[in-house]
Amino acid sequence: MNSPEQMTVKPDLDKIIAALANDNEAPMEELFNYYYPRLFNFSRKFLKIEEGIDDIIQEVFVKIWQNRKKINSEATFNSYIFTITRNLLLNELRSRLNNKKTRDEIRSLSLAQEYSSLDEIEYNDVKGKVDQLINTLPERQKEIFVLSRTEGLSHKEIAEKLGISTKTVEYHITQSSRFLKEKLKNLGFISFLWVYLFL
């Protein structure tokens, strides 16, 4: 077993490809140790649900083994491992989106935290208010929040862009998000009352 430090070193693909083509499966372990964490994170960001990811990764590695004779260069390997992972994940996501239960699960895992307690109808009632509320945030907090919620940047990307620490970004986002969530809850409640009174 490799130590964690070694796993971060990119494996020598030329050597591994040649060994695989020769029916030698020994380098599969090095490939696995390097690619497993990266494939896992990629799959989790795409599928949202962790269950089932290992089965997909197993299929990726078995397919690499089955097609070892056709993989003759680093470039073919790179495009092969991407294509096979991509197709398996996309098929899986599409079929899960067609199932109400898994679709709802994916939905709740891909919403920003301030919306987590709203359903779609409640959201439609309050969405006009969101921009107004964001405008009341302090300048820096607002800048960070917009980069996250409008451009979809990760906390790390925002930190790099603004030259501040990831911790600071997280702090501001949690603050803004908590503020919005609180306000939206009240609004949702009020509009609900309003509908109720005038029915």
Next chain:
Amino acid sequence: MKNLFKKYYHSLLSPGEFSEVTDFIGNKKNDSAVFNQMKSLWNEQMSESNAEPVTNSALFTRIKESIWLEKQKAAQRKITVYTWGLRIAAVLVVALVISNIFFLSKPEQNNLAAQLQTITTPMGAKSKIVLPDSSIVWLNSGSTLSYPQQFGKNRPVTLVGEAYFEVAKNETPFLVSTQYGDVKVKGTSFNVKAYTDDNAFETTLEEGVVAFKVKNTENEVTLQPGEQIEKTATGFIVKQVETKYYTSWKDGKLLFNKEPFPDFIKKLERWYNVKIEYSDPELDKLWYTGTIEMETISEVMEMISKAAPVKYCFNNKTRVFTIKAK
């Protein structure tokens, strides 16, 4: 769309955007755009220098197992190609002399591959298979057996997991390949246990004679009825056993005779397809004698907690039993 995908990946969507991005992904017409958005995420994740989680050795074991099965299939395919090769060669010589034209097309790989049957029983289930030579195989939970649809000069089968064989008497050798070595017989009844997850191997002979050859060596041992060969930390040993304790599973019964607690738990996990956890090393000192036939897993757990100074709980969400000392 690019921002929406980024928001989806980083879980930053609003409820309205969720429908927008998933409707887009769901439409096959958008394939190439979806591929591009996936490629951006791929490039980002692949260049990550320190990715977590670090590894998953259980998954790698499963992958190794599948690759090993693939290799066995390829080897069996080669044997079939070779015997066909001889027959075709004779025809070919005649054809070549007459017409001097080379017309042999590529051998039909798929067709030959289809001649190999692979049967897998899930955890918690068992199956009974009749092979082409009318030998009978009981395949235990979580096991895989593969064999050619037609046997030729020999009868090769590949096993991952546990199976009981009643081999039809026949002059051609019957060969069970496992990750730990090969078991060769002519006609007899025996049990082979070769799961890969616990690195344990056993062959128990009820009738007849079998020979076991350790993988990658020339070492061969012959077993007599009532004998068992077992893999230990230092090598393989042969001992006398009461075979019924090792073969009763095929009749839907689990018999235990002073079974050490860890082995007992492992058998229950496979038999009932559940996960049973305990961390107290004191429990390893317990052993169990008895028979399990029609009992449900709850009844068995109840029985354990009555017979031994332990209590158990079941987590409905993770489907895991946890055993603790009282």
